[in-house]
Amino acid sequence: MKTALRRLGKALAACALAAATTLVGLTVTTGAAQADGCYTWGRALTLGAVGEDVRQLQIRLAGYPGYNSVLGLDGSFGPATRSAVIRFQQAYGLTADGAAGPQTFSKLYALQDDDCTPVNFTYAELNRCNSTWAGGAVAASTARFNALVSMWKLQALRHALGDVSINISSGFRSYACNSAVGGSAASRHLYGDGVDLVGAPSFCRLAQQARYHGFGNILGPGYPGHNDHTHVGATGGWSAPSCGV
Numbered sequence: 001m002k003t004a005l006r007r008l009g010k011a012l013a014a015c016a017l018a019a020a021t022t023l024v025g026l027t028v029t030t031g032a033a034q035a036d037g038c039y040t041w042g043r044a045l046t047l048g049a050v051g052e053d054v055r056q057l058q059i060r061l062a063g064y065p066g067y068n069s070v071l072g073l074d075g076s077f078g079p080a081t082r083s084a085v086i087r088f089q090q091a092y093g094l095t096a097d098g099a100a101g102p103q104t105f106s107k108l109y110a111l112q113d114d115d116c117t118p119v120n121f122t123y124a125e126l127n128r129c130n131s132t133w134a135g136g137a138v139a140a141s142t143a144r145f146n147a148l149v150s151m152w153k154l155q156a157l158r159h160a161l162g163d164v165s166i167n168i169s170s171g172f173r174s175y176a177c178n179s180a181v182g183g184s185a186a187s188r189h190l191y192g193d194g195v196d197l198v199g200a201p202s203f204c205r206l207a208q209q210a211r212y213h214g215f216g217n218i219l220g221p222g223y224p225g226h227n228d229h230t231h232v233g234a235t236g237g238w239s240a241p242s243c244g245v
């Protein structure tokens, strides 16, 4: 039964949402394994593992690379991925053994929606420019993927801040949308990973904590044009002089 479920899980991972309903029902009755509408891991992952399942794990752990680091999404479970697993496990009070097994996967299932976004963020929030993700500096599919990775980083950030709500005023922008708001010509918003954060907690608190969650680009109070929000993105450096960052 376990093997059958695992196989079902793999099929599910490949695609069908219809299968998800069946499998979830089955899981509830047997209690043998857990499945998810977005992605289901079929094996425990430890140091040395290679594959798409590792990459799927890395995407969801993108917010746990440690201070001033970015986790590679290369599908190869090396020391950096192991450290990210440990940080994630510690953040959620799990056994911090650096191996992604049922306990870790259960927490990830609880944290993701059926479209693979983390529960507290949506594609719609990350794109108020257009519905297609087209017209930016990269292909639409790349921009959308970059936004997904940013959302997982934001999920880690909000958890570290005590599960506070984080409000987003701007995400992906096409060149047209970027020009309309006077965005920089090299803005990460054009790539899909740039996100402007507003509201509580303070802009400085967001800028400071973001350094631990995989954002290579943090612009906040004291940086020109950034006194009314904190900007985070994948690459481009930090500057929030009023916050000491």
Ligand SMILES: [Zn+2]
Pocket (backbone or CB within 6 Å): 189, 194, 195, 196, 231, 232
């Ligand atoms: Zn921005």
